Amino acid sequence: MALRMWASSTANALRVSSSRTHLSPALSLSRCFSSVLDGLKYASSHEWVKHEGSVATIGITDHAQDHLGEVVFVELPETGGSVAATKGFGAVESVKATSDINSPISGEVIEVNTKLTETPGLINSSPYEDGWMIKIKPSSPAELESLMGAKEYTKFCEEEDASH
Amino acid sequence: MTIPQARQLGRPLMNLVKFKGTPILQQLRLEERLLRNSSDNWCIINDGTNIPAIVMGLSGKPSELLEIRSVLRDQIPVVRRFTGGGTVIVDHGTIFVTLICNREAVPTVQPYPRSIMQWSSLLYNEVFQGIGDFKLRENDYVFGNHKFGGNAQSITKDRWIHHTSFLWEYEARNMAYLKLPTRAPEYRLVRNHMDFLCGMKDYLPRSAFISKTVEAIENHFLTKPVIMDIDAVTSGTDYVHTTKLLSEQELEEAYARELSGEIPVSNLMI
Numbered sequence: 144m145a146l147r148m149w150a151s152s153t154a155n156a157l158r159v160s161s162s163r164t165h166l167s168p169a170l171s172l173s174r175c176f177s178s179v180l181d182g183l184k185y186a187s188s189h190e191w192v193k194h195e196g197s198v199a200t201i202g203i204t205d206h207a208q209d210h211l212g213e214v215v216f217v218e219l220p221e222t223g224g225s226v227a228a229t230k231g232f233g234a235v236e237s238v239k240a241t242s243d244i245n246s247p248i249s250g251e252v253i254e255v256n257t258k259l260t261e262t263p264g265l266i267n268s269s270p271y272e273d274g275w276m277i278k279i280k281p282s283s284p285a286e287l288e289s290l291m292g293a294k295e296y297t298k299f300c301e302e303e304d305a306s307h
Numbered sequence: 308m309t310i311p312q313a314r315q316l317g318r319p320l321m322n323l324v325k326f327k328g329t330p331i332l333q334q335l336r337l338e339e340r341l342l343r344n345s346s347d348n349w350c351i352i353n354d355g356t357n358i359p360a361i362v363m364g365l366s367g368k369p370s371e372l373l374e375i376r377s378v379l380r381d382q383i384p385v386v387r388r389f390t391g392g393g394t395v396i397v398d399h400g401t402i403f404v405t406l407i408c409n410r411e412a413v414p415t416v417q418p419y420p421r422s423i424m425q426w427s428s429l430l431y432n433e434v435f436q437g438i439g440d441f442k443l444r445e446n447d448y449v450f451g452n453h454k455f456g457g458n459a460q461s462i463t464k465d466r467w468i469h470h471t472s473f474l475w476e477y478e479a480r481n482m483a484y485l486k487l488p489t490r491a492p493e494y495r496l497v498r499n500h501m502d503f504l505c506g507m508k509d510y511l512p513r514s515a516f517i518s519k520t521v522e523a524i525e526n527h528f529l530t531k532p533v534i535m536d537i538d539a540v541t542s543g544t545d546y547v548h549t550t551k552l553l554s555e556q557e558l559e560e561a562y563a564r565e566l567s568g569e570i571p572v573s574n575l576m577i
Contacts, residue, residue, distance in 0.1 A: 216366035
């Protein structure tokens, strides 16, 4: 059963701008509005994964948070549960919508970001850092190879936005 | 007609289901199943629901949104639905229109709330052309600055649902079960329910709204009427719904927390 994380609606959604200059050197600035980080892998459903040794951290991208609007509620799995590549593991609520979050890779949930209970707006203000959602122990690290790198994902976002 | 034949006509196929007076809990459970378990496009129209019920969004908290004491006293059912958005009280005067679409069926729409909302407003512009001062205002359908239609959505990887509760008319006394929401659209200002809302009945006949809505949908989809036994479809135990009816115990516990001071009690404003 999913862990329901009730959230305050008081967090101010800070919009990420591609014109920010105080970002880390590892940041790739895309030509579109949203930012994309080097060193992460990206799913076509706009989640990112950071693989460090035996742990992978997962969240949603700046592109996703920008398009979703202010996040007011997050529903995440419990630790000990499992997630499967391309399948939903939780949801965010923004504006009037609940939106599924899909896992880029499979694994066991070993940690959940409890800060999102009171401050779901972290997903908007810091999608790649404080707004991380879950940490997992990957069960099939080879799945990472089918994900996009930063350049490819940047192009993917641009093409997706241009086609609508 | 097969899907390939429909596509040759340039419009994707959409199943059209019409109900009258179906309980809102049952309607929402059907919609949740169709979103998750079907690969077809669906339009569901429910002309009124049988008894008054309160419907909250996924993250709705009774203590923040409801006058729980009155709700318990009068035994008003409270449903938490699977989509986002705010709280409404629905009854025979509410007309529900739901669209469940494959992402590929409406390729110009990105699977995000604002994009879907904008597309829906274009559809309803066709319905209300020349009628009132209709517009999408923030996330509500309004005549002028009075809301008559509330929207909510749920978005999956390949599909989305956009459903609307339209106020044909409403009972003023029912609004007393709802607190003023802490999260409200800017255009609402500080208006109470009576000053903020309006009913469609002052603008067009009920049957005309439904027929115009079907007409507008048919401009975009090839509709196929479907007769559905909703009891048969929703009675199975194979699917675990997110949509649920809150129990009396849950409401009582929420009220107890409110009284203990855990949650601030807001003043009732009519």
